[in-house]
Structure formats: structure tokens, C-alpha cells
Amino acid sequence: MSDQQTFDGMPEKLFACTPYRLETWLDCPKKYRYTYIDTPKPPRGGPWGHTSMGSAVHNALREWFTLALESRIIEKGAELVVKYWRNEGFRDVEQSDRYRFRAQNWVRQYLIKVDPHLEPRGIERTVSTTTGRLSLSGRVDRIDERDGELVIVDYKTGKRPPDEAETGGSLALAIYALAAERTLRKPCRTVELHHLPSDTTVAFRHDDASLARHINRAERIAVEALEATAEMSFPATPGALCAYCDYARICTDADRAPAQPWAGLDEQ
Ligand code: SF4
Structure with missing residues (x-):
């Protein structure tokens, strides 16, 4: 039985999901359909600058904690940001360079307070x-x-x-x-x-x-999503999120134009 088949609104087998899947349902059921139900997958929009920035920071911190103790120095974290940087979703190279420099400073500032002996579980x-x-x-x-x-x-x-x-x-x-x-x-x-x-x-x-x-709450959200899937009913809930939705370019319910890829960057 697939996870879309239900009895009394619930699957016979456990419904496998992630928090992101449940949150996508809350954001907009139509986005949930695009993301998890439709096959073939509908085309998504291009990369976002703020996502590129976040990925580089996450990857740099992940690798930093895998380094040998003697290599866990603050400047190494900044180097790792460069290693993982992608010039995707920025207005131009100048903007990408500026935000990479900012991301490096975030990581430096963060690692100052981290004990390099920390061994995460x-x-x-x-x-x-x-x-x-x-x-x-x-x-x-x-x-x-x-x-x-x-x-x-x-x-x-x-x-x-x-x-x-x-x-x-x-x-x-x-x-x-x-x-x-x-x-x-x-x-x-x-x-x-x-x-x-x-x-x-x-x-x-x-x-x-x-x-x-x-x-x-997670179970209630899952029940809603499963019931909607059984009925193939995914009403759109347009709003501010549409500007940053990966499907805004194909969604006929979007109530505003897609934001520029770099609009999520903080210009402060
Ligand atoms: S563009 Fe808006 S209405 Fe359409 S799927 Fe995305 S969030 Fe939902």
C-alpha cells in the first residue's frame, strides 16, 4: 500500500516524512503537490543568493568539525566558505564577492566562541x-x-x-x-x-x-496531507511566500511576481 492510501484518514503503514515535508504542507498545499506528488517533477526556479550563502556557511562549519584538532583554526573556517561558495543567485560577481566576504566574517565571528576540542555527537x-x-x-x-x-x-x-x-x-x-x-x-x-x-x-x-x-501537531498535519492526497485536492494558499516559491513561475495561483534571486539577501 502506498503512503497515499488511507483508512480513516491514516495509512496502514507509517507515513514516512520529514519536518520539511510537513512545513511545506503548511506553507501551501499546492506547493506540497508540486514538491512531493507530481510526476514528472515540475520545473523549479533557479538558485537563490541567500540559499547559496547559507549552503556555503553550513558546509564550511560541517567540514571544520571534521578536521584534525590542529587544523581547527578560525581562519580555516573562512577558507572553507570560499571552498564551498557558488556564484549562483547573485546579481553579479561584485555582489557575490561582497556576500562571500560577509559569510566568511560570520564564520570567523562564530568560531571565536567555539572550543576546537568540541567533538559533536x-x-x-x-x-x-x-x-x-x-x-x-x-x-x-x-x-x-x-x-x-x-x-x-x-x-x-x-x-x-x-x-x-x-x-x-x-x-x-x-x-x-x-x-x-x-x-x-x-x-x-x-x-x-x-x-x-x-x-x-x-x-x-x-x-x-x-x-x-x-x-x-505533526500527526494532524500528516492526516490533512494524506486526506488531500487521497482526494487529489491541493488548494493554493497564495501570499507573501509566493515571491520566494520555487514554483512561482509556473503556478497560476501566485499572487505576486517572483522575487529577484538576490532579494533574500540582507542589504544592511
Ligand atoms: S506560488 Fe504561491 S500559491 Fe503557487 S505553489 Fe507557490 S506558494 Fe503556493
Whole structure:
């Protein structure tokens, strides 16, 4: 039976999904259809500058933690940004160079506060767990171990610094915590967003009740998505996200023009 077939709104086998899939459903059911249901896959828009920037930073930090201790120096992090930089989604070479320089400074500023002896329990580690209805998995930027507990670390490179409400309210982070706990067999209650542009870390400590609320919510979202899939009903919910949607160029429901590829970069 495919994951699209349901009984009483739920699949006989567990519905395998990621937090990103559930969040895509919340963003816009039509985008969910384009991303997960349609075959062949519809054409997506081109690369975004802010995505290129975020990828280079994530890749640089991932590799930095795999280096031998003597190589874990701050400047090496900046070099790795150059190694992973792609000139994609920028207005021109001048803009790309300027943002690469900025990304290098974010990484330098971040690594000043990192103990090079830190050995994360996981780097871009895939973790998974099951609920009564779902098989959930996701890839975590970094999993630390502190005082006998695991801590979820998620790097952010967007314009706006996160706050505690966003950190605690993140479905993805809560799922990562539960999945890391199950996968690595150690308690995991604390989740952190590390926002490099503002050099801030926002932490939230979950308890059993808050994690259970997130799992209930994940199951409710999955039920909606599965029921819609069974009926092939994916109503568009146009709005501000359309400007940055990868399908805005083909979607007849988009209520605004696609943004320029570099519009997500912070010009401040
Ligand atoms: S362009 Fe807007 S309405 Fe169309 S799929 Fe994307 S988010 Fe949904």
C-alpha cells in the first residue's frame, strides 16, 4: 500500500516524512503537490543568493568539525566558505564577492566562541523516530553532548534573528530532539538556533508535554496531507511566500511576481 492510501484518514503503514515535508504542507498545499506528488517533477526556479550563502556557511562549519584538532583554526573556517561558495543567485560577481566576504566574517565571528576540542555527537546526522502514525526523519546540522544530554544545534543565516518563541515553537527542532534521543539513546531536551549574522544563540528546553504537543501537531498535519492526497485536492494558499516559491513561475495561483534571486539577501 502506498503512503497515499488511507483508512480513516491514516495509512496502514507509517507515513514516512520529514519536518520539511510537513512545513511545506503548511506553507501551501499546492506547493506540497508540486514538491512531493507530481510526476514528472515540475520545473523549479533557479538558485537563490541567500540559499547559496547559507549552503556555503553550513558546509564550511560541517567540514571544520571534521578536521584534525590542529587544523581547527578560525581562519580555516573562512577558507572553507570560499571552498564551498557558488556564484549562483547573485546579481553579479561584485555582489557575490561582497556576500562571500560577509559569510566568511560570520564564520570567523562564530568560531571565536567555539572550543576546537568540541567533538559533536553528530554533524549533519540523520536521525529518525516513529510515532503511532508517522516515521519521521531529518538531518540535524549538529548534535552536541553536554552534561550527559544531547543538544540540537541548528545554524541560521536568514535576515531576522530568532527568538525563544520561534525556537520552542519549531516543529522541526522538536522532531529532531525526539529523533536524536531515539537514534542515539540519550536524553535530548534542549534545542538551539545559532544565528550567525547577529551572532546570537537562542535555546529552548522541551519537556515531555511540549514534545508530545509537537508530535500531535505533526500527526494532524500528516492526516490533512494524506486526506488531500487521497482526494487529489491541493488548494493554493497564495501570499507573501509566493515571491520566494520555487514554483512561482509556473503556478497560476501566485499572487505576486517572483522575487529577484538576490532579494533574500540582507542589504544592511
Ligand atoms: S506560488 Fe504561491 S500559491 Fe503557487 S505553489 Fe507557490 S506558494 Fe503556493
